[in-house]
Amino acid sequence: MSKLWYFENVNLFKILCPHKFAAYKDCHNFSEYSKSDYIYFEEDVSNKVFLIEKGKVKLGYYTENGGEVVKAILCKGELFGEKAILGEEKRNEFAQSIDNNTTICPIGVNTLHDLMRDNQTFTLKIYKFISFRIRKLERRLQILLFKDAKTRLLDFLDELCEDYGVCCEKTGKLKAAHPYTQKDIANLIGTSRPTLNLVMNELKEEGIIDFKGKEILFLKKTA
Numbered sequence: 132m133s134k135l136w137y138f139e140n141v142n143l144f145k146i147l148c149p150h151k152f153a154a155y156k157d158c159h160n161f162s163e164y165s166k167s168d169y170i171y172f173e174e175d176v177s178n179k180v181f182l183i184e185k186g187k188v189k190l191g192y193y194t195e196n197g198g199e200v201v202k203a204i205l206c207k208g209e210l211f212g213e214k215a216i217l218g219e220e221k222r223n224e225f226a227q228s229i230d231n232n233t234t235i236c237p238i239g240v241n242t243l244h245d246l247m248r249d250n251q252t253f254t255l256k257i258y259k260f261i262s263f264r265i266r267k268l269e270r271r272l273q274i275l276l277f278k279d280a281k282t283r284l285l286d287f288l289d290e291l292c293e294d295y296g297v298c299c300e301k302t303g304k305l306k307a308a309h310p311y312t313q314k315d316i317a318n319l320i321g322t323s324r325p326t327l328n329l330v331m332n333e334l335k336e337e338g339i340i341d342f343k344g345k346e347i348l349f350l351k352k353t354a
Contacts, residue, residue, distance in 0.1 A: 162235045164228035170235060175222045177215040179237045183207050186233025187310065189318070192224050200275070201318040202268050204229070206310045213261050215240050229315070275321045281330050283320040288340065292349055305349040312345075 161184060164170060170181065173192060181188075183205060190211060191201040202224060205211055211226060238246075247254040274286050295307035311319070317327040334340045341348040 162237055164233040164235065166228060166231045166233075168228045168233075170226040170228065171212070171222050172225050173222055177212070177219040177222050178240055180210060180212045180215055180240065180243055181226070182236040182238065183209050183211075184234040184236055186228060186230035186235075187315075188233060188235075189227045189229045190224050191227075191318075199318075200272075200321070202271065203264075204311065204315050204319060210257075210260065213257070213264065216243065216257065216261065271319070280320065280322045280326055281333070283322070284316075284327070284330050284334070287316065287320050288347065288349070291347060296349065299348065302348070306346060307349070308346045310345065 162170075164186070170188065185207050188205045188209075188211060189201055190203045190205065191199055193199055203211075212222075214223075247257065274283050278286070291307045291309050292305055295309045296305040297307070298304070299306045313324055313327060317324045320327070322330075331340075331342065335342065339349075339351045341350060
């Protein structure tokens with residue numbers, strides 16, 4: 132089952148976005164960001180959640196020596212800043228646009244709580260989503276700390292296969308058309324682009340994957 136189960140049969144903007152509700156429409160605006168713009172910083176007040184209408188957003192934090200750790204890269208239709216729902220007072224991460232044209236729907240926590248009270252089914256999906264996101268981030272941080280670049284990439288490819296994998300009619304193999312650039316993947320697995328290229332080509336030579344642009348063909352199981 133796809134890890135994106137929590138969005139199945141759910142149109143986030145129809146159900147959740149205040150712009151769709153007469154009571155909120157006049158006082159609600161979308162926010163636009165250019166590449167490298169920050170949506171929020173660590174220690175900012177945590178009083179909103181955000182829906183991505185278009186573009187991509189990077190979540191991460193900085194280490195004491197100034198290094199950047201990327202926790203997630205999110206795309207159209209995804210939610211972030213969700214710990215505000217649980218009572219988080221200050222952000223423990225930054226959120227940054229990594230597309231030239233990113234459009235965000237900000238939702239005040241009080242508004243979100245009002246909307247959730249009117250839709251119990253979606254409320255359950257939101258809480259399941261939060262639980263899933265926390266588990267996924269914890270696993271990714273453990274991988275960054277304790278595994279080498281090749282193993283980190285293989286784990287990431289497993290996630291791609293589960294999230295975006297479909298069966299190729301011609302070959303019977305799984306293929307994944309994903310939204311990530313090489314720089315995105317390198318950031319997510321905590322390595323450099325040259326190292327990522329080396330490991331990707333190594334996996335290709337071993338007959339494990341083939342790839343072109345943002346499409347990966349899985350020739351063998353990665354785990």
